[in-house]
Amino acid sequence: MNEVMSKTIVTAKDGDKIISSVAMIVTLVSFGMLFLTLMMAFAMFRITAPVWPPAGMTRPDLFLPTLSTVMIFLSSFFYTKFEKNTVAGNVDRQNLTATLVLGLAFMLSQFLFWNHLKSQGIYVSSGVFASIIYAFTWIHAAHIVAGLGLLVWLYSALKSADKMTSVKVSSVGKFWHFLGIVWLIMFVTIFVL
Amino acid sequence: MAFFEQEIHDAPTTFLSKYVFSFDHKVIAKQFLWYGIAFLGIGGMMALMIRWTLAFPGQAFPVIGTLLFPNTNGVVPPDTYAMLFTLHGTIMIFYAITPILIGAFGNFCIPLMIGARDMVFPTLNMLSFWLAVLSALLLLVSLFTPLGGAAGGWTSYPTLSTLIGSAGVGQTLWCLALFVLGVSSTMGAVNYIATIITLRAPGMGYFDMPLTVWGLWLTAVLNAIFLPVLGAGLLLLTFDRVFGTTFFLAGAAATSGSGDPVLFQHVFWIFGHPEVYILILPAWGIVSDLLSFFSRKPAFGAKSTALSMTSITILSTLVYGHHMYSGQMSPLLTQSFMMLTMTISIPSAVFFANWLGTLWKGSLRFQTPMLFSLGVVFVFGLGGLTGLYLATVSTDLYLHDTYFVVGHFHYTMAASVLLGGFAGTYFWFPKMFGRMMNEALGKWHFWLSMLGLNGIFMGMMVIGHAGMHRRIYNPFVYEFLQNLIPLNMFITYSALLMGSAQLLFVYNFIHSMYKGPVASQNPWEVGTLEWTIPSPAPHYNFAEIPVVKCGPHEYGNPNLKGKDFQYQTEELVKA
Numbered sequence: 001m002n003e004v005m006s007k008t009i010v011t012a013k014d015g016d017k018i019i020s021s022v023a024m025i026v027t028l029v030s031f032g033m034l035f036l037t038l039m040m041a042f043a044m045f046r047i048t049a050p051v052w053p054p055a056g057m058t059r060p061d062l063f064l065p066t067l068s069t070v071m072i073f074l075s076s077f078f079y080t081k082f083e084k085n086t087v088a089g090n091v092d093r094q095n096l097t098a099t100l101v102l103g104l105a106f107m108l109s110q111f112l113f114w115n116h117l118k119s120q121g122i123y124v125s126s127g128v129f130a131s132i133i134y135a136f137t138w139i140h141a142a143h144i145v146a147g148l149g150l151l152v153w154l155y156s157a158l159k160s161a162d163k164m165t166s167v168k169v170s171s172v173g174k175f176w177h178f179l180g181i182v183w184l185i186m187f188v189t190i191f192v193l
Numbered sequence: 194m195a196f197f198e199q200e201i202h203d204a205p206t207t208f209l210s211k212y213v214f215s216f217d218h219k220v221i222a223k224q225f226l227w228y229g230i231a232f233l234g235i236g237g238m239m240a241l242m243i244r245w246t247l248a249f250p251g252q253a254f255p256v257i258g259t260l261l262f263p264n265t266n267g268v269v270p271p272d273t274y275a276m277l278f279t280l281h282g283t284i285m286i287f288y289a290i291t292p293i294l295i296g297a298f299g300n301f302c303i304p305l306m307i308g309a310r311d312m313v314f315p316t317l318n319m320l321s322f323w324l325a326v327l328s329a330l331l332l333l334v335s336l337f338t339p340l341g342g343a344a345g346g347w348t349s350y351p352t353l354s355t356l357i358g359s360a361g362v363g364q365t366l367w368c369l370a371l372f373v374l375g376v377s378s379t380m381g382a383v384n385y386i387a388t389i390i391t392l393r394a395p396g397m398g399y400f401d402m403p404l405t406v407w408g409l410w411l412t413a414v415l416n417a418i419f420l421p422v423l424g425a426g427l428l429l430l431t432f433d434r435v436f437g438t439t440f441f442l443a444g445a446a447a448t449s450g451s452g453d454p455v456l457f458q459h460v461f462w463i464f465g466h467p468e469v470y471i472l473i474l475p476a477w478g479i480v481s482d483l484l485s486f487f488s489r490k491p492a493f494g495a496k497s498t499a500l501s502m503t504s505i506t507i508l509s510t511l512v513y514g515h516h517m518y519s520g521q522m523s524p525l526l527t528q529s530f531m532m533l534t535m536t537i538s539i540p541s542a543v544f545f546a547n548w549l550g551t552l553w554k555g556s557l558r559f560q561t562p563m564l565f566s567l568g569v570v571f572v573f574g575l576g577g578l579t580g581l582y583l584a585t586v587s588t589d590l591y592l593h594d595t596y597f598v599v600g601h602f603h604y605t606m607a608a609s610v611l612l613g614g615f616a617g618t619y620f621w622f623p624k625m626f627g628r629m630m631n632e633a634l635g636k637w638h639f640w641l642s643m644l645g646l647n648g649i650f651m652g653m654m655v656i657g658h659a660g661m662h663r664r665i666y667n668p669f670v671y672e673f674l675q676n677l678i679p680l681n682m683f684i685t686y687s688a689l690l691m692g693s694a695q696l697l698f699v700y701n702f703i704h705s706m707y708k709g710p711v712a713s714q715n716p717w718e719v720g721t722l723e724w725t726i727p728s729p730a731p732h733y734n735f736a737e738i739p740v741v742k743c744g745p746h747e748y749g750n751p752n753l754k755g756k757d758f759q760y761q762t763e764e765l766v767k768a
């Protein structure tokens with residue numbers, strides 16, 4: 001028992017770290033299942049269709065999706081730098097701003113992409129391939145908007161830097177990288193393959 | 194895992210912070226309890242209307258009928274009938290059972306039983322409740338839209354649920370309501386999982402947790418994994434309805450390029466089968482604990498009970514295909530799903546045998562919580578056995594979509610979970626409100642409910658086996674079902690009995706809250722942590738975080754002097 005007693009009170013910092021990483025893992029599993037279900041639907045349509053894209057649809061131009069991929073990849077890259085510096089103790093707003101700007105640029109490229117699809121004659125109701133492209137990018141973009149909100153919120157969290165700050169920074173980071181990975185998977189499976 | 198002690202916050206003082214926007218897990222638990230009980234009443238009234246229509250087609254529903262259906266002089270119209278069974282199912286599962294078992298008992302029991310001062314994320318907890326309220330509002334609003342509420346069944350299969358099947362905005366609101374509720378429950382799940390992992394009192398290993406907490410934690414895991422699956426399905430369905438996507442619409446060009454209604458069935462049941470375990474696991478946990486508490490014996494094979502619940506949780510993710518045998522699934526797949534489903538019987542039999550082992554040679558105290566627990570043993574045993582006929586492909590092809598299914602899932606999911614919920618309510622009431630519920634009324638409530646419930650659901654199995662379909666408005670237009678009129682009337686009378694028995698409960702609950710005898714700290718003589726603190730629990734729960742030294746089921750130890758149980762904070766007494 002004595003051994004247990006001595007472990008009773010850990011510094012709040014360790015406790016917070018453990019709690020937030022447990023919570024973050026569970027949260028990301030939940031979000032992951034949402035996107036996994038979407039991918040399952042895509043896989044089912046893709047595998048059972050005799051020709052792909054189905055119903056005489058043309059593939060959308062790859063230029064804008066590729067641009068989006070580059071943006072989101074770079075934003076994650078700058079976030080990593082931001083996180084490393086901030087956890088080490090020097091609050092690094094520059095790289096956070098870079099992440100935010102690239103995130104906004106990602107959203108912009110998505111809007112351009114949706115417009116482009118329309119100009120190509122691909123509408124939401126143009127069959128199942130169009131359904132997949134629109135619905136999946138919408139759902140992903142909605143999460144990106146939430147992620148951008150979290151990035152903005154980090155600025156205020158950085159102002160009152162305390163021992164929780166690093167926990168906040170790494171949690172938001174996990175979410176942001178997660179969205180990048182989801183986009184990458186979507187890009188490869190839906191657009192490239 | 195490191196232990197982590199939460200600080201004591203000041204007690205809230207204003208009415209709003211104390212009763213409405215409270216961060217206190219115990220207050221949130223009570224909020225969920227009221228919410229669930231209210232919806233139990235609404236869902237129950239809907240069930241009575243369904244039953245009335247089946248027994249007395251064409252006759253006005255008594256008393257409130259003319260108020261609700263003025264255009265037909267009080268008779269339930271056919272399209273309303275479809276809404277009634279849809280909303281009854283939806284409300285009972287998501288708005289009555291889920292808030293009571295997971296919202297109320299999850300919130301109340303987890304921190305108290307593991308020796309914590311609150312959940313790890315109190316704000317998230319409060320948010321989870323208010324999102325559930327928002328969801329309930331969306332659902333209730335849907336009833337007042339021009340074409341009425343959702344009518345595609347609680348499974349909302351396309352094309353019943355796409356614009357072709359239900360044009361009104363009611364179905365869309367139903368999708369949104371369930372989506373919001375899913376978000377709320379997922380928040381709860383994150384909170385429960387993190388709390389159980391990080392806030393267990395020092396000395397409490399996983400196997401020192403009461404089985405109630407085991408059940409709740411497995412439920413939370415399933416919730417976190419599978420609610421998003423439903424969420425994805427609902428989003429796509431909403432897109433189909435609102436924006437014109439074609440995920441679940443099979444058009445003229447069905448060979449290529451159009452959507453697939455069966456896809457939704459897959460998505461729904463990938464979520465749906467775990468969902469039924471989400472509902473039952475907390476009840477199993479509560480019952481496993483209470484049987485030991487009131488038999489004054491250690492829970493027989495507690496570790497194997499916990500492990501078999503865990504293996505059921507894992508297996509439950511692999512069996513969803515048994516809901517789709519009649520959907521032209523390849524025989525290879527149906528056989529595989531049949532085998533996997535049958536495999537669940539093994540762990541189920543283990544913990545069921547453990548329940549009986551706990552009772553064996555115990556000195557049973559037949560107080561109300563124990564009666565309800567024994568009720569669960571009975572109805573779950575019966576319901577579980579009838580599942581085998583539905584798991585077997587050859588018999589299911591006949592039984593599918595008959596009242597046999599309705600009887601089966603009400604026995605397992607409705608009756609068992611409801612009785613488990615009542616057992617928990619009678620048991621933790623003293624810790625929630627500081628007063629005892631009336632025993633005599635509780636016993637009447639139990640016996641009348643048991644009588645009613647078995648009349649209803651046994652009757653349903655019989656008429657189902659005789660070939661009566663579910664979800665039909667008037668069975669008596671079919672000649673071969675006309676012999677079943679007396680049985681259908683019997684079921685409806687039983688339902689009326691069951692419904693009126695619940696009035697006893699409501700009266701007992703409200704009356705005891707204010708007038709019941711004041712409860713002592715430990716009225717049931719039980720050793721888990723929540724009984725080491727005063728009743729009702731103070732807002733900080735534990736003035737000092739307890740140190741756990743033995744398991745939750747230490748009863749009848751011959752070395753004990755003067756009492757037959759010990760608290761988890763006491764060193765195990767040895768000879």
Ligand code: HEM
Nearest residue numbers: 240243278279282285286346347348606607663664665688
């Ligand atoms: C004890 C009182 C209850 C009675 C008398 C009752 C009765 C009924 C009836 C008559 C139906 C319609 C069956 C049909 O026509 O297909 C039904 C459906 C259903 N009930 Fe209950 N029920 C009760 C409690 C519950 C509870 C507590 C739950 C939740 C766990 C529940 C879940 C369902 C579900 C999911 C359906 C299927 C709805 C659908 O077809 O979409 N019921 N019930």
Ligand SMILES: [Cu+2]
Nearest residue numbers: 466513515516
């Ligand atoms: Cu199932």
